[in-house]
Amino acid sequence: MIEMSEQSSSRTLEVDGSAVHYHDIGSGEPLVIQQAFGPLPGTTAWLTYHRILADLAADHRCIVVDYPNFGRSSPREFHEPVHDLYVRNTLAVLDELGLDTVTMLGVSTGGTVALDMAMTAPERVGRLIVGGCSASTGGDPYLLAPAPTEVGRLFDECQSGPADRDRIARLLRGIVFDPDLIGDDLVERMYxxxxxxxxxxxxxxxxxxxxxxNLQALSTIKVPTLVVHGRFDRMVPLEGALMLLGYLPTADLVVLNNCGHWPPFERPSDFVAAVRAFLAA
Structure with missing residues (x-):
């Protein structure tokens, strides 16, 4: 595995007057990794994916992007389908780096962004790895699960008032299957x-x-697609992954048991094994 650090890989690009932060790690075929959903601003792409980056960067150039209002990107007000904003920022990063067609990887919000990019700029996406995501801004309808789901409600609770340690902790521990993965030190850093x-x-x-x-438009995505979903995801229930299979003509599904909304954080070895098998194929 390669040597890497959060600081040495950090980069910033100005897009429409706002700073977009990303990491550039490794070399080889480009793999563009999109940030997940969580408490803002402390949910960085590095937090979600740091446990898999050394492995993937051994033979891929990993471009790991933070969204506006999250991580080290700038605060930014918007009034549009928010994933469209995230797609524009990602395309600006790719243009800056001279990257043409890439593999897109993202869980949670990152998965929705990857799907949105494959629909709006299909010439830039060669393969997709997504999970824990809806296809649509605002979410997709569920047959069984209530909406908003538990994590959605916890995010609204966390966001609606002033900074609160307990609310941040409840949200983080709702995102994962095993609450012991969320230590008090992480909660304190977020706070x-x-x-x-x-x-x-x-x-x-x-x-x-x-x-x-975006459900109807999913059928236009023809590139090889892997969906990796946590069995106990309390933000996007497992039926959301099954819905994607119904609309994506080339998708396969891997379900990780004892796993919630952040598979690369919770079960990194198994997530990487599924990703590597897909990339090798």
Whole structure:
């Protein structure tokens, strides 16, 4: 595995007057990795994926992107389908790096962004690895699960008021299957970041997420696709992965038991094994 660090791989690009933060690690075929959903601003792409990056960067150039209002990207107010904003930022990073066609990997919000990019800029996406995601901004309808789901409610609770350790802890421990994975030190870092940079949460509160269904457009995605989903995901239930299979003509599904909304964080070895088998094929 290659040597890497969060600091040495850190890069920033200005897009439409706002800073977009990303990491550039490894060499080889480009693998663009999209940030997951969680408390803002402390849910960085590095947090979600750091346990798999050394393995994947051994033979891939991993471009790991933070969204506006999250991580080290700038706070930014928006009034549109939010995943479209994230796609534009990602395309700007790819253009800056001179990358043409890439493999897109993302869980949670990152999966929705990857799907959105494959529909809006299909010439830039060669393969897809997604999971824990809906196809649509605003979510897809479920047959069995309630909406909003548990983690969605916890996020709204966390976001709707001032910074609160207990609310941040409840949200983080709702995201994962095993709450012991979320230590008090991580909660404290998230809490301190929220206090230090309130502009991210404030910009999010002023913004409008315009809902848009992408379900029918999924059939236009013809590239090889792997869906990796946690069995106990309390943000996007497993039926969401089955829904994707019904619309994506080339998708296969891997379900990880005893796993929630962040598979690369919770079961990194098994996530990497599924990804590597897909990439090798």
């Amino acid at each position: 301190a970041w929220r206090l230090r940079e309130p502009e991210h949460a404030e910009a999010w509160t002023r913004s409008t997420i315009v809902a848009r269904s």
